[in-house]
Structure formats: C-alpha cells, structure tokens
Amino acid sequence: MEHLYEMLKQVDGYIYPNEIELHWGILIVLYPYITGLVAGAFILASLERVFKIKVLRPTYHLALLTALSFLIVAILPLVTHLGHPFRAYEIMTTPQVGSAMAIFGFVYLWYLMVVLLLEIWFDYRHDLVVWADQSKGFKRRIYKILTLGVTDISPKALAWDEKLGYIVTVIGIPSAFLLHGYVGFIFGSIKANPWWSTVLMPVIFLLSAMVSGIALVMFLYMIISWIRKVKIDMACLDEIGKFLFMVLILDFTLESLDQVHRIYEAEESFEILHMLVNGKLNITLFVFQGLMGTIIPLVILGLFRMYLPKEKIRIPMYFLVSNLVLFGVFFMRWNVVIGGQLFSKSFLGFTSFKLGMIGAEGFLMALVWMIMPFLILSFILWLVPPWKKHSE
Amino acid sequence: MGTERINDTRRNFLRKSAMLAGTLLATSVTKPFTAVIFAANQPDKTKPWYGIGIDIEKCIGCGNCAKACKLENDVPKEPFYFRSWVEQYAIKNDGTVKVESPNGGIDGFTQTVAAEDIFKTFFVPKMCNHCAKSPCTQVCPVGATYESPEGIALVDDKYCIGCRYCIQACPYGCRYLHPVKNTVDKCTLCYHRIKKGLSPACVEVCPTGARIYGDLNDKEGLLNKFLKEHHCHVLKPNLNTGSKLFYNGLSAEVR
Numbered sequence: 001m002e003h004l005y006e007m008l009k010q011v012d013g014y015i016y017p018n019e020i021e022l023h024w025g026i027l028i029v030l031y032p033y034i035t036g037l038v039a040g041a042f043i044l045a046s047l048e049r050v051f052k053i054k055v056l057r058p059t060y061h062l063a064l065l066t067a068l069s070f071l072i073v074a075i076l077p078l079v080t081h082l083g084h085p086f087r088a089y090e091i092m093t094t095p096q097v098g099s100a101m102a103i104f105g106f107v108y109l110w111y112l113m114v115v116l117l118l119e120i121w122f123d124y125r126h127d128l129v130v131w132a133d134q135s136k137g138f139k140r141r142i143y144k145i146l147t148l149g150v151t152d153i154s155p156k157a158l159a160w161d162e163k164l165g166y167i168v169t170v171i172g173i174p175s176a177f178l179l180h181g182y183v184g185f186i187f188g189s190i191k192a193n194p195w196w197s198t199v200l201m202p203v204i205f206l207l208s209a210m211v212s213g214i215a216l217v218m219f220l221y222m223i224i225s226w227i228r229k230v231k232i233d234m235a236c237l238d239e240i241g242k243f244l245f246m247v248l249i250l251d252f253t254l255e256s257l258d259q260v261h262r263i264y265e266a267e268e269s270f271e272i273l274h275m276l277v278n279g280k281l282n283i284t285l286f287v288f289q290g291l292m293g294t295i296i297p298l299v300i301l302g303l304f305r306m307y308l309p310k311e312k313i314r315i316p317m318y319f320l321v322s323n324l325v326l327f328g329v330f331f332m333r334w335n336v337v338i339g340g341q342l343f344s345k346s347f348l349g350f351t352s353f354k355l356g357m358i359g360a361e362g363f364l365m366a367l368v369w370m371i372m373p374f375l376i377l378s379f380i381l382w383l384v385p386p387w388k389k390h391s392e
Numbered sequence: 393m394g395t396e397r398i399n400d401t402r403r404n405f406l407r408k409s410a411m412l413a414g415t416l417l418a419t420s421v422t423k424p425f426t427a428v429i430f431a432a433n434q435p436d437k438t439k440p441w442y443g444i445g446i447d448i449e450k451c452i453g454c455g456n457c458a459k460a461c462k463l464e465n466d467v468p469k470e471p472f473y474f475r476s477w478v479e480q481y482a483i484k485n486d487g488t489v490k491v492e493s494p495n496g497g498i499d500g501f502t503q504t505v506a507a508e509d510i511f512k513t514f515f516v517p518k519m520c521n522h523c524a525k526s527p528c529t530q531v532c533p534v535g536a537t538y539e540s541p542e543g544i545a546l547v548d549d550k551y552c553i554g555c556r557y558c559i560q561a562c563p564y565g566c567r568y569l570h571p572v573k574n575t576v577d578k579c580t581l582c583y584h585r586i587k588k589g590l591s592p593a594c595v596e597v598c599p600t601g602a603r604i605y606g607d608l609n610d611k612e613g614l615l616n617k618f619l620k621e622h623h624c625h626v627l628k629p630n631l632n633t634g635s636k637l638f639y640n641g642l643s644a645e646v647r
Contacts (some may be wrong), residue, residue, distance in 0.1 A: 001571065004472050014491035016518070016565025017474045023556040023569065083554015083574030087534075090553055096535035101557050104533075191631055192527055192563035268630070345565055346647045348491055 003354070013349025022341045022353050026366045027077040032183045032205060033333045034074045034373065039180035039206070040213010041067040042116070042172060047243065049169045058233045059240065061123070061386030062224065063217045068116050069377035075108060077369045080360055100186045111179050115172040121148075122165030127390045129153050142383065180209040187336060194269035195276070195340040200258045207251035208329050214244045215325035220377075222319055228387070234311055237318055238304075244325070245301035252294050255332075272347040280350060281339045284331045293328010297321045435524060440607040441543045442581060443636035445618040446517055448643075450602035453478055453515035455497035457594035457603065461519075462498070464582060464593035471495045473568045475579040476519040476594050481645060483511045489645050516639070516646050517603065519594065520545060520566040520579035521627065524634030528558040528567060528578075537576065543608075543636060544583055549575040563628050581605065608636065 007020050045063035048056040079088045095102035129151050132143035181202040187193075188201025218240045225232045262273065277285060300321050308314070343350050356362040435441050461467060461476040471494075478497030482490045482505040490505055503513065526545050529537050536551040537558050547558075552575035559567045559576060570577040582592035586605070590596070595603045606615030615638075618624075622640035628647065629635075639646075 001470055001472075004470070008471070014479075014493070017471065017477050017493055017496050018559075018565050018568040020472050021569070023559050081555075083556070083569060083576075084552070087551070087553040090534040090536075090551065094534055096532050099531045099533040099557070101531065101555065102533040186557075190527075190531070190561050192561055341560075345563055346491070348489065348647070 003356075007352055007354070010352040011349060012352075013344070014346055015344035015349045015351050016346055019344050020351050022338065022351065024337055024341060025081075025353070025361045026355055026363070027081040027361060027369070029330070029333045029337045030077045030366055030369055031074065032180075032187075032209075032337070033212070033330055034070050034077075034369075035183050036180055036205065036209030036329065036333075037213050037216050037373075038067045038071045038074060038111075039176040039209040040211065040215075041070070041217050042176045042213070043210050044214050044217050044240070044243070046169050046173050046176075049166065050173060053239065055235050055239045058236045059217050059221050061389070062221060062381075063213075064116070064120055064123070065380050065384070065386070066217055066220060066377060067213075068112075068120060069380060070373040071108075071112055071116060072376055073369060073373045076372075077366075078104075080365075100182075100189050103182065104186075107179055107182055111172075111175050115168060115175045119165055119168045119172060121146075122161045122168065124384055124389075125150060125161050126153055126158055127384070127388075130390050131384075139383075177206060181206045187340070192345055193340050194267065195273060195343070196336065198258055198262075200254060204251070204254050204258060207247060207254060208332050210247045211244065211251050211325055212329035214240060214247065215322040215329075218244065218318060219322035219326065222315065222322070224381070230387075232315060234314070237314070238308070241301055241304060241318055241321070244321070245298070245305065248294065248298055248301065248325070252298065269347055272343045276339060276343050276350070280342050280352070281335055285335050285339070288331035289328050289335055292324050293331060297325050297328070435543060435609075436541070437609055439541060439609065441609045441636075442522065442586070442605060443543075443608045443615055443638065444519070444522065444581070445604045445606075445615050445622075445624065445638045445640070447602045447618075447622070448514055448516060448639055448641040450600040451478070451515040451517055452600055452602075453480060453497060453501050454599060455500055456597045456599065457517055458496045459498045460593040460597040461579070464585075465580070467577070468571055470571075473571070473577070475566070475577070476517070479516045479518060479646075480513065481516060481643065482513045483643070483645055484509050485511045487511075512643075514641075514643065516642075517594075518564065518566070519637065520581070521564055521633065521635035521637040522579075522581060524636060525632065527561040527563065527631070527633055531557045531561040533557065537578075540583065544581050545578065546580055546583065547576050547578060549573055549577070552576050563631050563633065 004020055011020065041063045044056070045060050045067065047053045048060040079085050082088055091102060092105045095105070097103075125147060128143050128147045130153070132140055132147060132151075135143060184202035184205030187196040187205075188198055190196045218237065221237070221240075222232060262270070300317055304314070304317075309317075338353050341351075342353060358364055455478055458474065458477045461474075462469065465475060467473055467475055474496045476496075477493055478501075479491050479493045480497070480501045480503075482492075482503065484490065484505060486509075492501070492504065494501070497515075501515075503510075505513070522544050524543060526539060529539055529545055532538070533555060534551060534553055536553065537545065537547045540546050549570070554569065554574050554576065556569060556576065559569065567576050567578045569575070582590075582594075585592060592605055595605050604614050604618055606613045606618075608615060610616065618640070619638060624638035624640050625642040626635035626638060627642075
C-alpha cells in the first residue's frame, strides 16, 4: 500500500478519495490492443478470401495464424487482472446480460471456435492429411489428431472444404467487426467518464484495430521473409501499404472528428480534458499516437501513392511504417485506458500513474504477454508452415 | 356441411396455436435484449424504497459520519478507502474553487484558504447515491452488484470477480476495491442496521441532524417531509442516474 501513499503526494487538485488508485493498468491497455491486432489481421486475410484481392495471397495464411496466436493470448491479461481470477468462469455461467462486459466470453469463444479455428482447419485439412502421411513420430501424431479423423481428400471433399471455409470467412468478417467494435463499446458506454463516453468509440476502436492488424501482418511478413531468406513479394507489400493508408486515413479522420466535436461542444468536462490532453497525455497523445503513429506513416504511405521509389527504399520504409503504426496504436489504447482514469470524476484534479517494473501489473509482465503471441505464432508456423502447403 | 365447419375450426385453432407459439418463442428470444433498456425500469410503489436527504446548511464538517462509517462497516483505515466522506468547498473571490477532504474529513478540517480570499465555504458529505438507475449495477458482468428490493445498491463479495468495471461506471467515486478481499466494496446504507429498524451509522451519529434517510414511497414519512420543505438537488442530474441522495442547499460548484 506504500505506493498509494506515494501517489497521494502526487495528486494534483482535488480527486474523490477513492480515486487515487488507477484500477485498470497496463494489462487492460493490452487487452484492446491485442484484440485489435486479431480483428485487423483477420480482416486483412478476408480481403484475399472474400474480396478476391489475389495479390494478397502470400499473407493470407500468415494473417490467419497471426490472428489465432494473438487471440489465444488476448484473454489472459484480462483474467490475471481480476481480483479473483478463479471466479472468471462466472461471466460464462451467470452473465448479467445488461452488462457490456458480460458478453465478452461469448464473443471471444464464438470468434475463436466458430470463426478462426474452423476457417484454419478447413484451410489446412488437406495438408494435415498429407503431412500426417509424410511425417514420422511425434509430428505425425499431432497432424493425425489435428485432422480430427477426417482424412478424405477426394476432390469432392476438398471442394467442400473450400466452400465451407469460404462461408466461415464470410461469417468471420462481421464477427471480427463485432469483436472489436464491442471492445470499444465497453469503454464508450460509460457515461460517468467523458473521455470514454462517445458513440464513436466502437468505430474508432475498430478502425485502429484494422490499422494495427494490417501493420502487424506487414511487419511479420517482412521479418519472416527475411528469416526464410526469400524474396518479398513487392506487389503484395504495396497492396498492404495501400490498404493501411486507406484505413489510416479513415481512422485519423474519425479520431479527429471525435476531438473536434468534443472541443466545439465544450461540455462540462471540457476544462479538465483540455488540461489532461495538454498535460499528462501530452507526449503519449501528440507525439507517440499523433505524430509517430499517424502523421509520419500517413505522409510516407501517401507519398508512395504518388511516387513509388525503388524496392531498396520501400522495404525499410514499410518496415518503419509498420513499427510506427504498431507503436502508435498501442499508445492510442494507452491514452484511452490510462488517460480516462487520470482525471477525477469531480473534474477538479488528477491522480497519477506509475508503471512498476515487477508484479502482475508491471512492465515485465506486460512484456511477457506481448511476447507470448509471437512465440505461439512461431510454434504454429513451425507446425503448419503456410509455405509448405500442398495447395500453394 | 357439419364436418367442414369442424375442420375449419380445427384449422383455425391450429393456426392460432402456431401464431401464439411463434409469438411466445419470438418474445422469449428477444427478452434478454430488454436488459439493454436499463433506465426504463420502474420501482415498485408498494414496498419501501429508500432514499437519503442531506442538509448542507446543517453540516458542520465534524467528520463523525465518515468515522462512524469506517468503524461500523470495517472499512480499511487507510485514506484511500471510503464508503462515506466529507468535502470542504471554498469558493474564492476570484471564482476558483478549492476542495479538500483530508482523510475523508475523519480528523476534521482546517481552512487553507485565507479568510479574505473566501467568497463562501461549506461542507458536502458524500456517500453512495443509491441510484434508481444505477450505472454501477448496470455494468457488472456477473450480477455480483445489484439493487436490493428496497432500492439499495449492494455488492455480493462472495461473487464479485474484481473486474472493477463498476468502479469505472460510478460517476460519484463511491466504490473502491477492498485491499484484503480483492472485491469491490461500497456503502450499503448500513443494510444490516436498517433491516433491524435502526438508522445507518452516519445518520445516527450526526450531531446536527444534517442527515436523514427514509422510505420514498411513504408520502407521510420524514424523507418526503424533508423534500417538501426544502429545494433539493441531486449530484450530476445530467447523467440521469436516478440518484436518491437529495441535498438541500447544494451549490452549483459541487460535483
């Protein structure tokens, strides 16, 4: 409890006495961030499958597997953050349907079981059967289990795989929108908090999710190509860059609209939010999220629309852009989650947030949660490498 | 002819039954979604429906209420956990507002604004507003916090998962996470006392009678008398929380 006494000294103005402690820390920043990466990566995959943008083929499987790896981790920081993690199942057994949060378990499971796992399974079933035949020992057993005993690879059966997989992807698009729009609603529906309470929140969350997911797949595609020492498909990379540019414009426009609206209406909370933005969120909002995460990527990607330089320049630039966007969207989540708790609901003062190094809510733990999906992805890529697929 | 008539009736009967069953099914499917229309629920007029009245003009800032609350309800002693506290407002001549609540007012107050700078000053006791459309119970994902039939917002600490969504949703800062139990805690209007016909601890110890509580459905009751005789306001009326904590003499600066 010492840290609370420490924070008591740093209170600026007046806050309600129960408000000293920030209840949602870095783990709750990671939750919308990771969920957003899932939704964004999936939407990129569906561009190829449903909207037939064939040039994106090299990233299709990677995007799906990325979405899966991150979705597996998405729920963990959330559960560990609970005061009683072992009671987490109550959300599924006795959901209070009036709560925006209560539906999360169901949305999550729907997305994981019905959309992602099914789609990947239909997509890989043929290969799993073939790989099970070709491999030996442990790997063979794993592949066998993953086929779930469905080993029919007649053209008729494969055509069904294709058809069913397609249907799942079509269902998956609104599901991805639901998953992340819904995460935005959890924040946007809190009328007590003027920094969160905006009808645009689900849309902004969704767009920034798409931005971050696309950037993540772009980043991973470049890294994996480099590790595998294969040539990057520049047409594919340019196309991803194009979509990133489009969604980034939409995202930037809507987030700006939200702020302009807030400033122009200047409601009761205006003064305190003005101080928040110019004070405690100054760096994270204007520099990290705005300049680095949005403006610089927009300028680079915009220039590429007008003039496409040589590959040697484009590749490092795309690499830079994807990193900047991932960095910027993280801080977008930070500004929402942490920023929304820094000012008092009395609108008369601020508390502060200090990110500790150790502990369940510390920086190192957050880093573990952030690295974990990459490890899971590496394992999945080793087990079911898209580049060794039979159909490719 | 007779047979046809019977057949016709039977067909109609089947058709009507099918329609009825269809409607029932459709209603039962849509029923959970009415939970979304949260603020439309009306209280039961036939049962007690508790509210609180606080007369700011009578409050002397002794802090007895906040102290009694901690003692009665085993609220942690540290100055970060309060079910009830008192704020001292000082409106300065230049229009700025200074609010203080050292240790929730338990140890009393000293005025830190110079006398010549003060336009007006007063105390505001704070506690759970026991809202009729409480945003905190609305957001609980597992229903661990709920409104009692008497209109009191309570927490079941054996069921609370500690997600703290309700703390975020309370506009008045009335909830905290209990540092030992790791569940959310808040004012119960001393439910254990009022069920036995006793007053809540804060009401009991107030030396000036600045606090009253009572049944809003009892038109002859003390609380309704208080509301009739004073011009009362609630905090943050724009949020439509259906607050049942009514203040007499509430200054516009108070939030």
